[in-house]
Amino acid sequence: xxxxxxxxxxxxxxxxxxxxxxxxxxxxxxxxxxxxxxxxxxxxxxxxxxxxxxxxxxxxxxxxxxxxxxxxxxxxxxxxxxxxxxxxxxxxxxxxxxxxxxxxxxxxxxxxxxxxxxxxxxxxxxxxxxxxxxxxxxxxxxxxxxxxxxxxxxxxxxxxxxxxxxxxxxxxxxxxxxxxxxxxxxxxxxxxxxxxxxxxxxxxxxxxxxxxxxxxxxxxxxxxxxxxxxxxxxxxxxxxxxxxxxxxxxxxxxxxxxxxxxxxxxxxxxxxxxxxxxxxxxxxxxxxxxxx
Amino acid sequence: xxxxxxxxxxxxxxxxxxxxxxxxxxxxxxxxxxxxxxxxxxxxxxxxxxxxxxxxxxxxxxxxxxxxxxxxxxxxxxxxxxxxxxxxxxxxxxxxxxxxxxxxxxxxxxxxxxxxxxxxxxxxxxxxxxxxxxxxxxxxxxxxxxxxxxxxxxxxxxxxxxxxxxxxxxxxxxxxxxxxxxxxxxxxxxxxxxxxxxxxxxxxxxxxxxxxx
Numbered sequence: 001x002x003x004x005x006x007x008x009x010x011x012x013x014x015x016x017x018x019x020x021x022x023x024x025x026x027x028x029x030x031x032x033x034x035x036x037x038x039x040x041x042x043x044x045x046x047x048x049x050x051x052x053x054x055x056x057x058x059x060x061x062x063x064x065x066x067x068x069x070x071x072x073x074x075x076x077x078x079x080x081x082x083x084x085x086x087x088x089x090x091x092x093x094x095x096x097x098x099x100x101x102x103x104x105x106x107x108x109x110x111x112x113x114x115x116x117x118x119x120x121x122x123x124x125x126x127x128x129x130x131x132x133x134x135x136x137x138x139x140x141x142x143x144x145x146x147x148x149x150x151x152x153x154x155x156x157x158x159x160x161x162x163x164x165x166x167x168x169x170x171x172x173x174x175x176x177x178x179x180x181x182x183x184x185x186x187x188x189x190x191x192x193x194x195x196x197x198x199x200x201x202x203x204x205x206x207x208x209x210x211x212x213x214x215x216x217x218x219x220x221x222x223x224x225x226x227x228x229x230x231x232x233x234x235x236x237x238x239x240x241x242x243x244x245x246x247x248x249x250x251x252x253x254x255x256x257x258x259x260x261x262x263x264x265x266x267x268x269x270x271x272x273x274x275x276x277x278x279x280x281x282x283x284x285x286x287x288x289x290x291x292x
Numbered sequence: 293x294x295x296x297x298x299x300x301x302x303x304x305x306x307x308x309x310x311x312x313x314x315x316x317x318x319x320x321x322x323x324x325x326x327x328x329x330x331x332x333x334x335x336x337x338x339x340x341x342x343x344x345x346x347x348x349x350x351x352x353x354x355x356x357x358x359x360x361x362x363x364x365x366x367x368x369x370x371x372x373x374x375x376x377x378x379x380x381x382x383x384x385x386x387x388x389x390x391x392x393x394x395x396x397x398x399x400x401x402x403x404x405x406x407x408x409x410x411x412x413x414x415x416x417x418x419x420x421x422x423x424x425x426x427x428x429x430x431x432x433x434x435x436x437x438x439x440x441x442x443x444x445x446x447x448x449x450x451x452x453x454x455x456x457x458x459x460x461x462x463x464x465x466x467x468x469x470x471x472x473x474x475x476x477x478x479x480x481x482x483x484x485x486x487x488x489x490x491x492x493x494x495x496x497x498x499x500x501x502x503x504x505x
């Protein structure tokens with residue numbers, strides 16, 4: 001079988017698709033690409049099904065040798081590979097792709113025509129790093145088989161890519177919104193170093209809550225939860241499925257791609273929108289993807 | 293019952309705030325009815341609520357809410373047969389560093405705590421937190437002990453614990469604030485096994501002292 005050899009893995013490089021659904025009632029969150037927009041776009045450009053598995057690199061990319069002629073597309077942030085992003089590129093057997101530190105956001109996706117053909121666990125190829133479901137971060141020497149998820153020809157290079165934007169993260173009200181004043185919307189927060197795929201920890205002005213002791217309840221992706229110290233945590237792709245901290249807000253689906261590109265020390269602020277606005281933003285993103 | 297969006301892709305159904313058999317029955321009924329429904333991506337049952345994730349490109353909150361009402365108004369699906377699971381525990385010592393504290397708080401001897409703890413039958417109310425953590429109802433009231441004032445950074449895998457009026461078992465090493473009274477060698481979570489968790493909502497659990505204790 002044709003494959004890709006991992007020469008060096010980078011900082012935290014994993015195989016991801018769009019996630020593993022149907023297991024939250026066993027305490028296993030979906031995992032999946034931290035920037036699902038980039039993964040889908042890269043796959044579509046390479047002629048794959050949008051849910052094909054790809055390689056997700058974080059902050060510092062790796063080096064990969066191709067054992068076969070194929071087509072790849074890099075999507076997300078620029079990791080200094082010397083190739084254009086959002087563009088199908090032919091590579092030859094024996095060639096090496098070398099990525100370095102990120103020049104912009106936190107994640108870059110290496111999508112390969114056919115997808116990464118690792119076996120699926122519980123319906124998904126995604127790595128859930130904290131539990132080990134679906135595998136582990138890649139190591140030097142790993143061989144990644146190329147899969148069979150190519151469904152059409154690679155796509156032409158898009159004229160433009162919707163910008164990530166650097167305005168406030170847009171949120172809708174969370175289940176405990178009424179127990180919070182407007183503090184979340186006044187401050188600016190710094191993404192803490194200890195952020196990971198479970199949660200983005202923010203540091204800034206403490207957010208007081210009147211919620212007090214809460215009965216543990218389900219927590220969705222993108223929930224902004226506020227522990228007693230008042231420092232918000234955004235629940236991310238490997239988030240806990242239930243929790244007991246109040247949630248004033250939830251990041252909208254259209255901004256999940258921005259969460260995936262946040263780096264430690266980035267600044268974020270929040271803006272409240274309605275569910276209708278959130279869905280309109282999502283639809284705009286979808287229309288661009290459908291146009292590929 | 294209240295139903296409201298928790299995000300642009302999820303709906304939160306809440307059956308009051310009282311933990312107990314009544315809320316459990318409603319949560320279990322809705323969870324079982326929605327398991328495998330094509331409109332649903334993920335279900336997060338908890339003590340008194342169910343969070344439903346869906347794909348907002350395909351379905352609306354109104355559609356999912358109608359589905360919830362249809363499930364609750366229709367005939368209840370029979371609950372899956374609860375399984376009886378016995379968990380062997382080594383109590384006290386390094387395995388249960390908080391056993392003495394629980395004994396002090398409850399006024400029993402450590403042996404008395406173990407006797408009462410192993411004398412009860414527990415029910416898995418739901419499974420959640422981070423990875424297959426079973427939230428158990430049925431702890432004898434006299435064993436209820438407040439959580440630690442500050443959570444431990446590292447709770448070992450298999451720790452059997454009391455948190456307020458609840459009991460639970462940590463399937464993986466993680467931070468945690470519950471009182472650790474023992475540890476089991478039984479693996480509650482195996483990433484290679486499908487389906488992975490040993491315990492499911494509704495299962496009945498008994499703890500027994502490990503042979504030799």
